[in-house]
Every structure is written in structure tokens, then in C-alpha cells.
Amino acid sequence: MKIGVIDYGMGNLYSVEQALLRLECEVFITSDKNELDQMDGYLLPGVGAFPDAMNRLNELGLDEYIQEIAKTNKPLLGICLGMQLLYEDSTENSLTKGLGIFIGNIEKFEDLDSQQHQVRIPHMGWNPLSFTHQPEWLDGLEKEDSTHVYFVHSYLAQNTRQHEVVASSTYAGQFVPGLVQKENVTGMQFHPEKSGPFGKYLLSKWVQQVQKRSDHS
Template sequence: MKIGVIDYGMGNLFSVEQAIKRLGCEVLISSDQKSLLTCDALILPGVGAFEDAMKKLNDTGLVTFIDKIVAVNKPLLGICLGMQLLFEESEENGYWKGLGIFKGVVKQFSGKDLSGKSYRVPHMGWNDLIFAKSPTWLEQLPTDNFVYFVHSYLATDMDEENLIAYAEYGDMKVPGIVQKGNVTGMQFHPEKSGECGVYLLQQWLRAVAKGVAVS
């Protein structure tokens, strides 16, 4: 099985590539649409700023390409910033339009909860995922729920029905896994999340192979 990692010049692709390879898949890192279309599924990675990422996706024609991927029902997994890009808009240093696959707005953690108690930003470290539902690609909920988060922005005002799992931080429910049709997003880094991360990636890849990575 071949997994394509969309390379649009944002961030660390090496760890994602290695994690997928350790699970026995071939990995193609590319920005070439034709080559990416030959893959069984695609990963949209990303570390950095929302604005830069959307500009690069627009400049390289990848926005239209991703729309096409969604339309043809090819499984797509967005990781970290790659998940945030899937939302309608972001308020990271201004106002930016996202890919609009999920309803919702990406906002900065305020650093204070409603009672005025402060919490640390970025949300950094291991937090446990609480599953609101089980996605189609998951056979069994993981037994070890801890995954590694590192982000200063989170998805808000999303459709509850697309929320698969969240983590509690401050007084917020931080969307951790989202899914709509063939598109899945993970806010944490599954490639850096020890056993649970490996399990989630393995489950998603298994579902891609069986053709059930869509809801």
C-alpha cells in the first residue's frame, strides 16, 4: 500500500514518513498531483503558521487538488496544522480562510479559563483522548489513551457530529480527532505519540487497505 504525504513546504515530514514506513507502507512525499493521485490515501502534515500554509497550498494549486481528493472519496488525514487547515477559517494573526471541509474556526488558546484561572499556552505534552464516538476506521478504542499535543490554536464551534475524540485542557474540550466522510484530522502528533499514536495510525492504515476509512 502506498501513502502520499503532501509536501507543500511546511514542517517536519521525516517523522511522519518514518512512522508510516514502520507500519509497513510505502511512502511518497510529493507536491506532484499526478503522483499523489496514485496513492491509496493522503496525509496533509504541517507545522508552522496557518497563513503561510494556506498561501503555499493556494500557490501550488493544492487547494483545488484537496477538494478533488475529497470529492473522489480518497482517504485524507490532516495532522496538527494539517487538521486545522481543514476548517473554515482561522484567527491566527488575522483572519484566514481555510479549506472549509469542517465547519468551525481555529482560535488561539486564551490562557485563562472562565473563572479567570490561568493555564499554560502552548498546550504541550501528553493528554488523554476522550472518545465521543468511535470512527469507522477504528476497530477498538485504544487502551492507552495518551497522545502528544503541541499547539497554541484549537478548532472551535465545530459540528459535534464530526467530533470523534477530545482532550480536556483549561476549561475546554480540545478537538483531538475529527472525521467527516473520507477526511480525518488529528490535532496531536500520532507519529510522536508512542503506543497510542502507533495504534491509531495502524488502525487508519488498516481501514484504508480495507476501503473503510470513510464514514
């Protein structure tokens, strides 16, 4: 099974690659669309600023390519900034149009909490995920001892669609969409490759989904 890690020059590619290799995937880190065409599933990583990332995707013609993936049966997973890029736009630095696969906007955490205390930004650390519903591919979820995952982000998805948010967390009283899904496209605001046993569980379940769809294609 071949997983294409979409390389647009922004992302912690090594840790993602190692996590996928441990799950016995063939991993191809590439921006070559001809090579990406041969993949069974795709991972869109991301570390850095939203406008820079979109500029890179646009320059490489990968923005339209990713939008086309969303219309196919092949699974696509966006991680951290990679998830944020899947939304309509972001106010980071300046208003920047995103890929528009999910409904919603990427906005910065509020500076003050409900008690008017300064909020530490970025949100960095371990938080549990609360699941609003359980997709079919997340079988065995109830057997997991902990749902804690590792977040590092200053911006979050706002104005989201309830049915697209599978699991959420909270930070300084703010609702944080953590795991989102729309048909074959999944987003994880946290880093599953750095999130211990539960992160491995989520990534392995996503990989199994890729395998099943590949077998039936």
C-alpha cells in the same frame, strides 16, 4: 499501498514518513499532483502558522486538489496544523480562509482559565482522548490500555459540529477537538507519530482503512 505525504514546505515530514514506513506503507513525499494522483491515501502534515501554510497550498494549487480529494473515496488524514487547515478559517495573525472541509473555525486558546489564572500557551504535553463515538475503522479501541496522545498547539477548532468530533480532550478547562472525521477525511490535532502505543494504534487503523478502500476501488 501508496501513501502520499503532501509536501508544501511546512511539516515534520521525517517523523511522519518513518511512522508510515514502520507500518509497511510505500511513502511518497511530493507536491506533484500527477504523482499524487497515483496514491491510495493522503497525509497532510503541518507545523507553523496557518496563513503561511494556506499561502503555500494556494501557490502550489494544492488547496483545490485537497478539496477534490475530499469528494473522492480516498482517505485523507490531516495532522496538527494539517487538521486545522481542513476547517473554514483561522484567526491566527489575521483572518485566513481555510479549506472548508470541516465546519468550524480555528482560534487561539483563551489566555485566562475560569479561575482567571494565566493559561500556558502553547498547549504542550500528553492528554487522554475521550471518545464520543467509535467509528467502524477503530475496532479494538476498547482493548487499548491508554488513550494518551501528544499535543503541541496554540490554536484549536471552535464552533465544530458534534457529529464530526470523534474524540476530544481538555486543556485549562477548554474543550479541545482531538480526532475529527467527515466521510473519508480525518483530522488529528495531536501528533500520532509521537504519541507512543496509542498513536501507533490510531495511525495503523487509519492505514488499514486506506488498504480496505484501495482493495474495493
